[in-house]
Amino acid sequence: MVYIVLGSVCIIVLIVLVAADKLATFSAMMSSFTSRTYKRLMVILSIATVAFLSYGIYYELTYQPPFLDISVDGEPYTVFGDIGELGYYSETLVYKGEQLDMNFVSWDKVDLSRAELIIEYPSGEEQTRDLKGAAIDLSTITVRGDVDPIQSVYRMEPITFIEEGGITVTVLDSDEVIGDFHLEVKRRENAQESES
Structure with missing residues (x-):
């Protein structure tokens, strides 16, 4: 503008x-x-x-916004990541060392029932995880915003991130890269106090 x-x-x-x-x-x-x-x-x-x-x-x-508001079964969520390509949403913020239920959103038709994740941490450490996912019926999803239609949504198994800071998650299916996105892993304040 x-x-x-x-x-x-x-x-x-x-x-x-x-x-x-x-x-x-x-x-x-x-x-x-x-x-x-x-x-x-x-x-x-x-x-x-x-x-x-x-x-x-x-x-x-x-221009693609850095986030997208959606509703799943009437519950509001915010999709982060690479809007228009591959993103994620969850019920809570992402905290170091805490189990997180992530849902992947793709603007391509993909099968993430058996996805492999490559997680790159700020320290340079790389972690590979195999996750199973269950497809979510697209008719239960309402998108608020002017973007291309979402083609696939998967509810993944819980995952835990071992470092805080900016990380990159790459999603693969049968060694084919589906996409990647960045997310910010935070540290809970009470966890910080207990360490000091």
């Missing part, structure tokens, strides 16, 4: 300068320009206008 506003401002400045050149050629403002600097300014403003508007329109058309 900012780029579209900047492009619009450039258009307004261009219109004002062209109008001043045609209607008030000998005004103080127009007299301050030489022929060469005026032409150079018009070229720069034209290029800036096209660049700002093009990028602004492209960004607005291709």
Whole structure:
């Protein structure tokens, strides 16, 4: 939106300068320009206008939000991850060392009944887990937002993350990469106090 506003401002400045050149050629403002600097300014403003508007329109058309609100059987959830590709939702936040029921959401038709996860932790350690999943009926899911339709949702076995911080989860099915996403694993405050 900012780029579209900047492009619009450039258009307004261009219109004002062209109008001043045609209607008030000998005004103080127009007299301050030489022929060469005026032409150079018009070229720069034209290029800036096209660049700002093009990028602004492209960004607005291709932008995917970092999360998506959905309802499953009337219960509200927020999907995080790579919206439009592969994401996840759960009933609780993700905490280090605590079992988590994760549900995977895909915008492609995939079979995650036997998925393999590769978890990359901030320390560089990598963990591989095999998880079984059960497909959730798509008719029970309502999406709030303007995105492509969800094609697959799976309720996975519980998982526990062993490190806090930003981690990457890659999901595979028969050694084929389905997708990946990033998530933030937090540490509970009382767990922090008990360690000190």
